Amino acid sequence: MEKYKKEIIPSLKEKFGYPNDLAVPRITKVTVNIGGGKFVKDSGFLEVAEEALKKITGQAPVKTKAKKSISSFKIRVGMVIGLKVTLRKERMYDFMEKLINITLPRTRDFRGLSMKGMDEQGNFNIGFSEHIAFPEVNPDDMDKIHGLEVCVTTTAGTKAEGLELFKLIGIPFKQSEEKVAK
Numbered sequence: 001m002e003k004y005k006k007e008i009i010p011s012l013k014e015k016f017g018y019p020n021d022l023a024v025p026r027i028t029k030v031t032v033n034i035g036g037g038k039f040v041k042d043s044g045f046l047e048v049a050e051e052a053l054k055k056i057t058g059q060a061p062v063k064t065k066a067k068k069s070i071s072s073f074k075i076r077v078g079m080v081i082g083l084k085v086t087l088r089k090e091r092m093y094d095f096m097e098k099l100i101n102i103t104l105p106r107t108r109d110f111r112g113l114s115m116k117g118m119d120e121q122g123n124f125n126i127g128f129s130e131h132i133a134f135p136e137v138n139p140d141d142m143d144k145i146h147g148l149e150v151c152v153t154t155t156a157g158t159k160a161e162g163l164e165l166f167k168l169i170g171i172p173f174k175q176s177e178e179k180v181a182k
Contacts, residue, residue, distance in 0.1 A: 008168045016161060025122060025156035025165045030092045032057055033064075033149045035082045045144055050083055053148075055136040057085045057095060099126075099150065100170045103134050112174035115163065122162020124171070126150045 004026070012024045034049045046063075053061040061083040066075045075081060087095050104110060107128070117125040129147045156162035167173065 004169075008165070011168055012161075012164060015164060025154050025161050027092065027096065027152055027154050027165075027169075028088070029153045030087045030095055031084060031151040031153070032061075032087070032095075033082060033084045033151070034061075034146060035149075036080070045146070046080060046083070048144060049146055052137055052146075053083055053085055056134045056148075057087060058091060059085050059087065061085045096152070096169070098134075100172075104172065106134075112172045115173055118159055118162060118166075120159050122154045122156025122159055122165070124152045124154075124162065124166055126152070 009021050009024050012018065013021070018024050032053065034053060036046065036049075050061055050063075062085070063080045064082040064084055066077055066079045066081050069076050104113070108130075113126060117127075119125075127147065127149050130145050152166075154162050154165060156165055
């Protein structure tokens with residue numbers, strides 16, 4: 001939060017010419033999702049995933065339920081198909097700091113994030129194929145490894161504004177894609 005106020009706001013105001021500090025893009029929320037996938041029928045998996053999500057985010061997850069029945073996937077209305085946590089304010093900033101400084105460097109063969117996860121409104125999605133990259137999760141205690149998605153929502157209006165915000169925050173992007181984007 002201090003880095004945002006002292007370094008990021010002045011830098012973005014200078015680059016994009018914002019009239020005041022409130023016009024500068026900021027992160028509004030971070031959402032962490034786990035989809036049930038092939039483990040939807042296994043109630044034990046949802047309990048394990050719920051505990052893992054609690055450890056990772058420090059907050060109890062909400063169970064997401066199916067809105068429609070899909071017979072080919074054997075899903076019925078009201079069936080729990082995933083979990084999600086929405087982080088805001090201090091927990092959001094703590095999670096982002098942990099994500100950038102600890103978790104991303106721990107991922108296997110990490111060479112930076114792809115800019116393909118950025119949408120046109122300046123929001124960024126990061127997918128993890130293994131949740132054990134997070135330091136709170138002990139891989140020895142886990143019998144099933146699952147993926148999760150982190151969605152960082154901003155107030156940026158364009159992709160360029162969002163990209164610059166994420167670069168100043170410290171999210172590492174792949175070098176080859178950065179040169180192409182400029």
